[in-house]
Amino acid sequence: MNGQPAAGGWRAALSVRWGHRFLAVLKKEFRQIGRDPLSLGLLIGVPSLLLLLYGYALTFDVKHIAVAVLDEDRTPASRAFLEALLENPYFDRTCALEDRRKGDALLLQGRVRSVIVVPRGFSTGLSRGERVVVQALVDGADATSAATVEGYLHALAERVTRVAQERTFAATGLAPLLPVVLVEPRIWFNPDLESGKFLVPGLIAMLLMLSCVIATSLSIVREKERQTLEQMMVSPLRPIEFVLGKTAPYVLIGLVTMVVILSVGYVFFDVAIRGSFLLLGVATLLFLVAALGMGVMISSSTHSQQIAFQVAVIATILPSFLLSGFIFPIRNMPVVIQAVTYLVPPRYFVSAIRGVILKDATFAMIWPNLAALLALGVFFNLVALRKTRKTL
Amino acid sequence: MQRVRSLLIKELTQIRRDPRLFALLVAAPALQILILGYAATTDVRDVAVAVRDEDRTAYSRDYARTLGASSWLRVSPHTGGERADGRLLVSGRAGLVLVIPAGFGADLAAGRPATVQALVDGSDSLSAVQGLAYLQGASRLFSERQVRVVLDRRPGGTAGLPSIAIATRTWFNPMQASRLYIVSGLFGVLLLVTTMVVAAMAFVKEREEGTMEQMLVTPLRRGELVAGKLLPFVVIGFLEVTVVLPVMLLVFHLPLRGSVALLYAFSGLFLLTTLGLGLLVSSLVKTQQQAMLVTVFFLMMPFVMLSGFIFPVENMPSPIRVVAEAIPLRHYLIAVRGIFLKGAGLAELWDEGLALLGTGVLILTSAVLSFHKRLD
Numbered sequence: 057m058n059g060q061p062a063a064g065g066w067r068a069a070l071s072v073r074w075g076h077r078f079l080a081v082l083k084k085e086f087r088q089i090g091r092d093p094l095s096l097g098l099l100i101g102v103p104s105l106l107l108l109l110y111g112y113a114l115t116f117d118v119k120h121i122a123v124a125v126l127d128e129d130r131t132p133a134s135r136a137f138l139e140a141l142l143e144n145p146y147f148d149r150t151c152a153l154e155d156r157r158k159g160d161a162l163l164l165q166g167r168v169r170s171v172i173v174v175p176r177g178f179s180t181g182l183s184r185g186e187r188v189v190v191q192a193l194v195d196g197a198d199a200t201s202a203a204t205v206e207g208y209l210h211a212l213a214e215r216v217t218r219v220a221q222e223r224t225f226a227a228t229g230l231a232p233l234l235p236v237v238l239v240e241p242r243i244w245f246n247p248d249l250e251s252g253k254f255l256v257p258g259l260i261a262m263l264l265m266l267s268c269v270i271a272t273s274l275s276i277v278r279e280k281e282r283q284t285l286e287q288m289m290v291s292p293l294r295p296i297e298f299v300l301g302k303t304a305p306y307v308l309i310g311l312v313t314m315v316v317i318l319s320v321g322y323v324f325f326d327v328a329i330r331g332s333f334l335l336l337g338v339a340t341l342l343f344l345v346a347a348l349g350m351g352v353m354i355s356s357s358t359h360s361q362q363i364a365f366q367v368a369v370i371a372t373i374l375p376s377f378l379l380s381g382f383i384f385p386i387r388n389m390p391v392v393i394q395a396v397t398y399l400v401p402p403r404y405f406v407s408a409i410r411g412v413i414l415k416d417a418t419f420a421m422i423w424p425n426l427a428a429l430l431a432l433g434v435f436f437n438l439v440a441l442r443k444t445r446k447t448l
Numbered sequence: 449m450q451r452v453r454s455l456l457i458k459e460l461t462q463i464r465r466d467p468r469l470f471a472l473l474v475a476a477p478a479l480q481i482l483i484l485g486y487a488a489t490t491d492v493r494d495v496a497v498a499v500r501d502e503d504r505t506a507y508s509r510d511y512a513r514t515l516g517a518s519s520w521l522r523v524s525p526h527t528g529g530e531r532a533d534g535r536l537l538v539s540g541r542a543g544l545v546l547v548i549p550a551g552f553g554a555d556l557a558a559g560r561p562a563t564v565q566a567l568v569d570g571s572d573s574l575s576a577v578q579g580l581a582y583l584q585g586a587s588r589l590f591s592e593r594q595v596r597v598v599l600d601r602r603p604g605g606t607a608g609l610p611s612i613a614i615a616t617r618t619w620f621n622p623m624q625a626s627r628l629y630i631v632s633g634l635f636g637v638l639l640l641v642t643t644m645v646v647a648a649m650a651f652v653k654e655r656e657e658g659t660m661e662q663m664l665v666t667p668l669r670r671g672e673l674v675a676g677k678l679l680p681f682v683v684i685g686f687l688e689v690t691v692v693l694p695v696m697l698l699v700f701h702l703p704l705r706g707s708v709a710l711l712y713a714f715s716g717l718f719l720l721t722t723l724g725l726g727l728l729v730s731s732l733v734k735t736q737q738q739a740m741l742v743t744v745f746f747l748m749m750p751f752v753m754l755s756g757f758i759f760p761v762e763n764m765p766s767p768i769r770v771v772a773e774a775i776p777l778r779h780y781l782i783a784v785r786g787i788f789l790k791g792a793g794l795a796e797l798w799d800e801g802l803a804l805l806g807t808g809v810l811i812l813t814s815a816v817l818s819f820h821k822r823l824d
């Protein structure tokens with residue numbers, strides 16, 4: 057900007073020039089992206105493909121748990137109990153044991169998840185009206201599955217108990233009912249508790265995050281390495297135009313990806329959007345700005361593509377998987393770690409799109425997430441700008 | 449051998465000249481395991497339960513108190529009526545809304561079963577299932593007490609009532625801390641993530657920077673080139689294991705029940721596969737960005753998701769299980785968890801070792817074969 061433009065016109069001239077130069081960068085970026093159709097195709101297609109794969113593959117539902125049984129009682133009652141306990145889709149009785157030591161070995165090798173021991177005297181105890189204890193050894197290495205196994209066992213044992221008790225009551229001529237509290241669950245938003253519905257929004261956030269950061273984290277540092285950045289330096293281009301020109305094309309690509317990925321979620325996993333499309337669009341846009349901003353920030357702060365790649369991988373894959381609330385509830389984390397999660401954009405996006413897609417949440421319910429995304433986006437882009445200005 | 453040695457010296461000098469990369473490679477995993485290890489727990493605690501008591505009798509209050517005594521549930525009353533149920537769930541302020549209907553106390557007093565309604569937020573199915581299980585457990589406790597009361601009142605004294613209890617004993621991880629399981633998994637995942645990146649960049653970086661030409665005019669054979677690139681990263685990998693190991697033992701109190709030597713041996717085999725895959729990608733792609741895309745989307749993500757790191761492989765559909773068995777990280781994680789948590793030795797883990805060795809050899813051979821001494 058040399059010379060003093062005429063008083064009234066300079067603002068207009070500036071915006072014209074600004075727009076013009078920004079468009080030029082945009083055009084250059086689009087051309088560059090177009091020259092590598094493989095990468096473009098991968099960026100748009102792969103997230104949907106992976107959603108398809110993982111949505112199909114991943115589940116927390118534990119079924120067909122391999123169980124070994126040691127029946128020391130060998131009576132009709134013990135056999136009936138084991139049948140009631142194990143004849144369902146949750147457990148597979150893989151072998152009947154003769155002695156305890158064999159069970160220990162099976163657990164160690166991981167051949168079974170649990171060994172159930174019905175003690176001698178089981179049936180006599182029951183007929184005498186006593187409390188009999190059945191032992192279950194559970195492989196606790198995978199604590200989540202172990203907790204589920206225990207839950208099933210307790211619930212099934214309770215059912216058998218109630219039948220036995222009601223039979224006793226009936227035999228003694230008393231009312232066959234007992235004063236017990238029955239919990240009748242009604243599950244909202246995801247009535248069949250399909251892990252798919254729960255996982256899809258989280259997977260979307262993770263996949264989008266990865267593709268945004270992959271798309272941008274090498275962009276500036278590559279120009280540094282190839283020294284094409286010098287050409288930018290001698291052009292009248294300003295850092296802000298440069299940074300925005302680098303991100304804008306990918307915002308568009310990201311939106312296209314989102315549409316494709318949501319269609320896959322709807323068609324294959326029955327994840328319909330209950331809430332407002334507009335709100336979902338706004339959330340996505342803000343998330344893209346933050347995620348891309350993070351990529352550009354990494355790119356402008358590093359000096360080689362190798363380091364940028366390493367930093368990008370460290371900053372995205374595991375954090376967006378483990379610190380986003382996708383799988384591990386954030387409120388269960390230690391306070392310090394909770395503070396770290398505030399810097400992870402998917403954290404807000406997962407919560408926002410879960411709300412909009414599954415629960416029909418309104419703006420009033422998710423605005424803190426949107427505000428946080430906006431703040432992060434502005435922050436990341438400002439840092440990127442500052443770093444770029446220094447280099448330029 | 450002489451030629452590999454000079455290449456090794458060149459590679460090591462390059463790594464040393466870039467202290468930032470070196471620091472990133474060795475220090476970042478330790479830092480990451482600290483943060484992620486603390487974050488990663490599927491143990492659901494403090495499920496927020498909002499109780500809408502329409503009964504308001506001594507029975508219903510006693511029931512709510514029993515629930516509150518469970519250390520897993522955080523019970524609070526809510527008086528907003530039916531409308532508020534939905535709002536509490538949608539906003540996520542409650543994970544469970546429990547409705548105790550009018551007549552609850554009357555039913556129990558008359559010795560009839562009473563039903564309560566639990567509205568559950570199923571959008572977070574893991575917490576939902578757990579929360580419901582805690583609720584059932586607490587209700588069972590309350591029921592048992594009620595049954596006792598009725599029995600004691602019954603004419604004819606306190607004749608016993610048969611019941612079956614399950615006494616569970618948990619092996620290997622008696623506190624059932626999911627943290628132990630996940631931290632031991634993180635150990636493998638971090639090793640994968642850091643080493644694969646450097647390997648994936650190895651050749652394509654030289655290609656992009658134009659230094660490949662110089663390598664190609666040397667008398668180095670392709671096997672020697674691959675070996676020279678591989679070895680320094682193996683050293684870095686072992687360094688990483690050595691830095692992360694104390695963090696796992698001292699900070700997370702992971703028991704190391706098996707042998708350290710075996711852990712290193714398995715890590716070495718695993719490194720052959722991750723580095724081999726990285727080099728394979730590196731020799732196939734044209735730009736570093738493509739290398740990044742391919743490794744992140746087609747190697748790291750599937751490895752992390754399908755290896756049993758978090759999602760149990762046993763629950764996956766059978767075609768996916770076949771894929772999972774082909775993933776080196778899967779076998780490495782079984783070995784690492786076996787060594788740490790179960791004290792497993794070579795007798796239990798030899799098949800995992802064989803699987804890793806087999807895939808490692810296969811991958812490295814293809815890396816060598818796919819690397820052409822050409823410029824394009």
